[in-house]
Amino acid sequence: MPIVPTRLDFTDDGTPWSDIFGDVYHSARGGVGQAHHVFLAGNGLPARWRGRHRFVVLETGFGLGLNFLATWAAWRSDPQRCARLHFVSCELHPFSSADLERVHGRWPEFGSLAHELRANWPELTPGVHRLHLDDERVTLTLYFGDARDGLAQLDLRADALFLDGFSPARNPDLWSPRIFHLLARLAAPDATLATWSVAGEVREGLRRAGFEVEKAPGFDGKRQMLRGRRTATGMTNPADPGSTIATERRALVIGAGIAGTSIAERLSARGWRVHLIDAADSVGEGASGNHAGVLRPLPSLDDNRMSRLTRAGTLYGWRHIARLAASGHPVRADASGVLHLARDEAQMDKMRAVVERLALPPTHLRFVTATEATALAGWPLPLGGWWFAGSGWVQPPSLCRANVAAGGKAVQRHFGCRVAELERRGDHWHALDADGNAIASAPVAVLAAGTAIRDFAQAQGLPVVSARGQVSLLAADDGSAPRVVVCRGGYVSPAIDGLRCAGATFSVDDDEPSLRSEDHAENLDKLDAMLPGYAAGLDPTTLGGRVGFRPASPDRLPMVGAVPLALPVERNTPPHAIARIPGLHVISGFGARGLVWSALMAELLASQLEGDPLPLTRDLCEAVDPARFLLRPPITGRIDE
Numbered sequence: 247m248p249i250v251p252t253r254l255d256f257t258d259d260g261t262p263w264s265d266i267f268g269d270v271y272h273s274a275r276g277g278v279g280q281a282h283h284v285f286l287a288g289n290g291l292p293a294r295w296r297g298r299h300r301f302v303v304l305e306t307g308f309g310l311g312l313n314f315l316a317t318w319a320a321w322r323s324d325p326q327r328c329a330r331l332h333f334v335s336c337e338l339h340p341f342s343s344a345d346l347e348r349v350h351g352r353w354p355e356f357g358s359l360a361h362e363l364r365a366n367w368p369e370l371t372p373g374v375h376r377l378h379l380d381d382e383r384v385t386l387t388l389y390f391g392d393a394r395d396g397l398a399q400l401d402l403r404a405d406a407l408f409l410d411g412f413s414p415a416r417n418p419d420l421w422s423p424r425i426f427h428l429l430a431r432l433a434a435p436d437a438t439l440a441t442w443s444v445a446g447e448v449r450e451g452l453r454r455a456g457f458e459v460e461k462a463p464g465f466d467g468k469r470q471m472l473r474g475r476r477t478a479t480g481m482t483n484p485a486d487p488g489s490t491i492a493t494e495r496r497a498l499v500i501g502a503g504i505a506g507t508s509i510a511e512r513l514s515a516r517g518w519r520v521h522l523i524d525a526a527d528s529v530g531e532g533a534s535g536n537h538a539g540v541l542r543p544l545p546s547l548d549d550n551r552m553s554r555l556t557r558a559g560t561l562y563g564w565r566h567i568a569r570l571a572a573s574g575h576p577v578r579a580d581a582s583g584v585l586h587l588a589r590d591e592a593q594m595d596k597m598r599a600v601v602e603r604l605a606l607p608p609t610h611l612r613f614v615t616a617t618e619a620t621a622l623a624g625w626p627l628p629l630g631g632w633w634f635a636g637s638g639w640v641q642p643p644s645l646c647r648a649n650v651a652a653g654g655k656a657v658q659r660h661f662g663c664r665v666a667e668l669e670r671r672g673d674h675w676h677a678l679d680a681d682g683n684a685i686a687s688a689p690v691a692v693l694a695a696g697t698a699i700r701d702f703a704q705a706q707g708l709p710v711v712s713a714r715g716q717v718s719l720l721a722a723d724d725g726s727a728p729r730v731v732v733c734r735g736g737y738v739s740p741a742i743d744g745l746r747c748a749g750a751t752f753s754v755d756d757d758e759p760s761l762r763s764e765d766h767a768e769n770l771d772k773l774d775a776m777l778p779g780y781a782a783g784l785d786p787t788t789l790g791g792r793v794g795f796r797p798a799s800p801d802r803l804p805m806v807g808a809v810p811l812a813l814p815v816e817r818n819t820p821p822h823a824i825a826r827i828p829g830l831h832v833i834s835g836f837g838a839r840g841l842v843w844s845a846l847m848a849e850l851l852a853s854q855l856e857g858d859p860l861p862l863t864r865d866l867c868e869a870v871d872p873a874r875f876l877l878r879p880p881i882t883g884r885i886d887e
């Protein structure tokens with residue numbers, strides 16, 4: 247369902263008002279007072295987060311972000327605060343950043359925090375958006391969509407619940423028995439709740455869902471409010487991540503391509519110490535060594551899992567690159583825009599239909615005619631297609647370098663070290679070289695060795711396939727056309743440091759490491775099909791290029807999470823009931839989209855290891871769970887891009 251943003255409006259007394267719901271966003275007596283009295287004090291905050299590593303707040307409606315800002319500010323000013331604050335909230339009709347700016351101006355006490363929130367405010371696209379704030383000590387996870395879907399799909403343990411919809415009469419969907427049961431399912435055993443509503447059906451609904459509730463004095467001294475606590479008989483979350491959460495924050499990561507360096511960076515940002523091991527002498531020497539690759543989503547009419555995952559991966563991936571740059575570790579990358587051209591009129595019609603159906607913000611995806619496409623590419627084109635204005639190209643080795651640099655001293659590098667075997671002794675994994683000497687050991691091991699994952703005995707159940715790819719490098723003046731990425735069957739980058747990257751071939755189980763001129767010819771054919779006449783005069787026998795071996799998976803989705811024991815399981819076994827190898831995790835299967843997956847998949851795996859709220863809906867986490875292959879018959883057909 248497309249996201250329909252709301253517009254800022256006010257009542258005559260200046261209280262923010264929703265035209266959609268016909269109600270005010272907060273009490274006319276003051277939003278900040280309500281946030282402190284009802285939601286913070288009602289949940290025993292700040293006292294309850296003291297002495298804890300992490301505290302998780304779950305809210306039903308994000309609105310203006312006032313409760314969030316008040317919580318963040320209270321947390322900041324508390325010297326005894328927990329180390330990490332997670333705030334998770336749903337919003338069906340989010341505000342634009344411009345509207346937020348107008349309303350946030352009313353609360354100067356939140357000035358810099360509100361500014362930071364808006365600077366990170368995501369595109370208004372459906373699904374989960376994860377924002378890292380306050381030097382990564384505060385994580386905001388926003389679900390844009392209906393809370394009835396979001397709460398069913400989020401994976402977290404909430405310590406405090408903020409029930410903040412419009413009034414039950416105007417907004418019954420946020421106060422239904424279903425919502426209360428979903429909240430109970432996400433509540434930690436000692437979770438508390440608070441709300442300003444004392445409506446009889448709210449109290450009764452919460453009781454039935456497994457909360458004990460009591461009335462308390464309301465914040466304006468006149469009204470009442472509700473406080474509650476989860477009871478022992480409350481529902482439990484069936485997918486309790488307890489078994490995979492690490493107790494000691496140390497890991498060894500095998501492979502320093504974009505998969506390995508990304509998880510090393512995400513773990514180090516959480517205070518982990520990481521041994522990063524690679525057989526090569528530096529990062530990005532395997533499949534992640536190309537001059538440039540494309541970071542963009544893959545939309546579809548039914549917004550299928552691939553579409554939702556690539557959208558989330560693209561948005562998070564560009565935010566990750568921006569964050570690395572802001573922390574002094576710039577990545578050679580540019581959101582130059584990506585033009586995906588139709589191959590014929592029929593496909594162009596389908597592409598137009600996808601854009602109309604998804605109704606995504608035009609800054610993310612829009613349809614362009616042949617004339618517009620010609621102007622964007624700077625080259626005469628017969629057809630239009632998709633324009634991803636916020637997408638572009640990335641140089642993978644520079645992303646690897648920036649990830650490792652951001653990890654700083656927490657990431658200990660072991661380069662030029664090939665791991666011959668991974669052995670579990672007691673509570674630790676030991677990475678052993680060919681002589682049986684330990685390169686490093688840690689309680690947690692992460693396999694990020696690309697196609698070489700297949701060499702590890704523990705990963706035999708993971709169907710990683712090697713897909714050889716060759717790119718061609720074309721000499722080009724910087725600033726020459728096209729200045730955007732153009733795709734259609736293949737892709738061509740803008741000129742980057744005097745070279746344009748055109749690709750790519752895709753051949754499964756083809757181990758030839760040297761360049762082939764027939765592959766260059768194939769790349770030139772793709773280039774000429776995209777940009778008619780562009781390849782004229784280019785000789786495939788004289789071109790430079792690069793060969794890499796993509797770690798592909800049969801369903802083109804990555805493999806991220808705890809490695810399963812390669813044992814047969816019943817078809818309907820829920821993922822959390824599948825036996826896993828203790829302390830062993832994988833981040834691989836990136837196939838032709840490593841740039842799209844790396845940052846978000848690393849954030850997912852780090853969240854799983856740390857027991858944080860997950861940055862994706864449950865269905866998408868399951869779509870990338872490495873155990874999924876045990877639940878279905880192997881895919882025997884052709885594996886493609």
Ligand SMILES: Cc1cc2nc3c(=O)[nH]c(=O)nc-3n(C[C@H](O)[C@H](O)[C@H](O)COP(=O)(O)OP(=O)(O)OC[C@H]3O[C@@H](n4cnc5c(N)ncnc54)[C@H](O)[C@@H]3O)c2cc1C
Pocket residue numbers: 500501502503504505506523524525526529530531532533534535536538539540541642663664665666694695696697698699701714715716717737749750751792793794795796797833834835836837838839840841842843
């Ligand atoms: C030609 C081509 C074009 C591509 N274009 C794009 C694109 O446009 N957009 C996009 O998103 N993606 C693209 N990709 C895909 C992307 O590059 C890959 O998905 C990604 O690089 C895979 O990263 P990785 O870290 O899993 O593997 P790798 O980069 O291969 O890293 C694995 C690392 O493990 C190390 N290793 C292996 N075995 C051991 C061992 N036993 N001990 C220690 N270290 C070991 C290797 O030395 C290597 O450094 C392309 C890939 C190719 C080949």
Ligand SMILES: C[S@@+](CC[C@H](N)C(=O)[O-])C[C@H]1O[C@@H](n2cnc3c(N)ncnc32)[C@H](O)[C@@H]1O
Pocket residue numbers: 270271272305306307308309310311312313314336337338339340391392393394410411412417419420
């Ligand atoms: C009272 S306002 C929340 C105010 C907010 N907590 C704040 O601090 O600014 C209620 C919010 O719930 C949102 N909402 C209403 N129904 C929803 C639903 N079904 N799913 C998600 N959000 C919903 C509204 O759009 C609105 O932003």
